[in-house]
Amino acid sequence: MIAHEIANFITVLATAVLIASTIGGLYASGLRLWIAGEVDAEGNAHLLHRIGSVVCFAGCVFIVLFALWLMIPIFH
Amino acid sequence: MDIATLVVVILVIATALIFDFTNGFHDTANAMATSIATGALKPKTAVIAAGTLNLIGAFLSTEVAKTISGGIINEQQVFIGPEFIFAGLVGAIIWNLLTWLVGLPSSSSHALFGGLVGAVIVGAGVEGVNFGAVVAKVLVPALISPIVAGLAAFMAVKVIFAIVRKLDEKQIESGFRHGQTVTACLVALSHGTNDAQKTMGIITLTLIAVGAQASGTGPQLWVVAVCGLAIALGTYMGGWRVIRTLGKGLTEINTPQGFAAEAASATTILASSHLGFALSTTQVCSGSIIGSGLGKKGGSVNWSVAGRMLIAWLVTFPAAGLVGAVACAIAKTGLGGTIAVALIAVIVAFIIFRLSKRNPVNSANVNEHSEVTINAASNSSHAVA
Numbered sequence: 001m002i003a004h005e006i007a008n009f010i011t012v013l014a015t016a017v018l019i020a021s022t023i024g025g026l027y028a029s030g031l032r033l034w035i036a037g038e039v040d041a042e043g044n045a046h047l048l049h050r051i052g053s054v055v056c057f058a059g060c061v062f063i064v065l066f067a068l069w070l071m072i073p074i075f076h
Numbered sequence: 077m078d079i080a081t082l083v084v085v086i087l088v089i090a091t092a093l094i095f096d097f098t099n100g101f102h103d104t105a106n107a108m109a110t111s112i113a114t115g116a117l118k119p120k121t122a123v124i125a126a127g128t129l130n131l132i133g134a135f136l137s138t139e140v141a142k143t144i145s146g147g148i149i150n151e152q153q154v155f156i157g158p159e160f161i162f163a164g165l166v167g168a169i170i171w172n173l174l175t176w177l178v179g180l181p182s183s184s185s186h187a188l189f190g191g192l193v194g195a196v197i198v199g200a201g202v203e204g205v206n207f208g209a210v211v212a213k214v215l216v217p218a219l220i221s222p223i224v225a226g227l228a229a230f231m232a233v234k235v236i237f238a239i240v241r242k243l244d245e246k247q248i249e250s251g252f253r254h255g256q257t258v259t260a261c262l263v264a265l266s267h268g269t270n271d272a273q274k275t276m277g278i279i280t281l282t283l284i285a286v287g288a289q290a291s292g293t294g295p296q297l298w299v300v301a302v303c304g305l306a307i308a309l310g311t312y313m314g315g316w317r318v319i320r321t322l323g324k325g326l327t328e329i330n331t332p333q334g335f336a337a338e339a340a341s342a343t344t345i346l347a348s349s350h351l352g353f354a355l356s357t358t359q360v361c362s363g364s365i366i367g368s369g370l371g372k373k374g375g376s377v378n379w380s381v382a383g384r385m386l387i388a389w390l391v392t393f394p395a396a397g398l399v400g401a402v403a404c405a406i407a408k409t410g411l412g413g414t415i416a417v418a419l420i421a422v423i424v425a426f427i428i429f430r431l432s433k434r435n436p437v438n439s440a441n442v443n444e445h446s447e448v449t450i451n452a453a454s455n456s457s458h459a460v461a
Contacts, residue, residue: 005212005216008351009220009224011347011351012224012344012347012348012351012355013223013224013227013228015343015347015351016224016225016227016228016340016343016344016347016348017227017228017231019228019343019347020228020229020231020232020336020339020340020343020344021228021231021232021234021235023232023339023343024232024233024235024236024335024336024339025235025236025239027236027252027255027335028235028236028239028240028332029239031240031243031247031248031251031252032239032240032242032243034251035243035247035251060255064258064262067262067342067343067346068262068265070346070350071133071136071137071262071265071266071269071346072136072137072269073136073137073269074136
């Protein structure tokens with residue numbers, strides 16, 4: 001019983017740390033890439049940075065939608 | 077149904093809705109304190125958003141708790157009369173109001189469980205309480221919740237600042253503002269889907285107990301609606317005293333830290349509820365704010381406030397239990413006793429509200445100080461060191 005509770009605790013801890021760090025990392029990367037993708041003084045656009053940024057933000061959106069799916073019982 | 081039973085049932089429903097109101101009122105801070113503190117959302121906008129999401133959340137989830145107390149009370153072995161539930165609710169409401177007065181976040185669920193346990197011990201004896209469940213569902217989560225959420229927020233802040241360290245402060249602040257708003261809204265919605273259910277369960281089980289509703293049926297639409305409205309209204313009113321403590325009293329945070337704290341809270345709440353290790357929302361959110369404060373280089377935490385919070389968490393269950401026990405001792409004498417408890421509760425609530433007027437905290441001044449005191453003269457304006 002106690003071993004089961006400890007296993008649950010470790011699972012919750014690992015999941016929380018992993019997902020919170022992932023969403024934080026994705027959002028921060030998205031922001032950094034978005035700013036790096038701005039048109040510079042010479043008029044050059046940095047398309048790859050912008051695409052990378054959109055991919056990172058899309059990852060965040062996916063996690064938020066997954067959280068909504070978990071929250072609302074009628075979805076599952 | 078005789079008149080005496082009808083009066084008790086009406087009192088239970090009214091008290092359950094008041095508890096629901098105080099639950100929303102007390103827990104607005106969980107979702108919105110960091111957004112208000114960092115300026116990501118204006119105070120009024122934040123409470124309107126949180127109130128609306130709590131109302132929506134109440135309708136989204138129709139899963140009613142199968143037991144009132146989650147196994148803490150042996151409901152199959154002892155008869156839980158409406159008077160016991162009423163007394164337990166009174167204990168929880170008084171404790172919620174007291175902790176609100178001193179600006180301390182405390183778990184409404186633990187207050188409810190404590191109140192019910194106190195009432196059951198007086199009304200039905202100690203055999204009505206499952207003390208193993210008290211340790212597993214109250215004591216252990218109170219100690220573990222802040223550790224789990226705190227570590228998650230700490231790591232998230234470390235990751236964020238490692239990535240954005242080359243950006244200037246202004247870009248970071250404005251960039252994370254939108255993200256923080258989204259994560260705060262997730263916590264508010266999660267609160268609505270969980271916490272309004274407790275009151276729905278109490279009212280439904282009371283109606284079933286007196287034969288006003290068929291056994292095994294779910295909450296009626298009017299029950300869902302009034303519970304959703306009560307928690308939303310409570311959330312909208314904003315427990316500004318608790319918001320100040322969580323937003324400013326524990327640590328000074330900026331938008332990336334607020335984002336990390338809310339993301340860690342939402343993640344921990346969802347992970348724990350889906351992996352069979354239920355943790356308290358209040359303690360999770362408080363822990364994640366502490367973790368986000370510690371995660372930033374040079375960040376610090378006001379440990380005296382954190383220590384007071386920990387004491388409040390540990391005292392919540394026995395304190396609400398004591399009030400619930402006294403309330404039950406009076407209420408079980410009959411209808412007159414029940415009405416007397418209701419009157420005493422109203423007087424105590426009135427006194428607490430009067431005391432709060434000595435040093436009011438509201439949307440206009442919530443970010444002006446970091447501490448909540450009862451007397452305005454002793455209010456400190458010192459920021460966290």
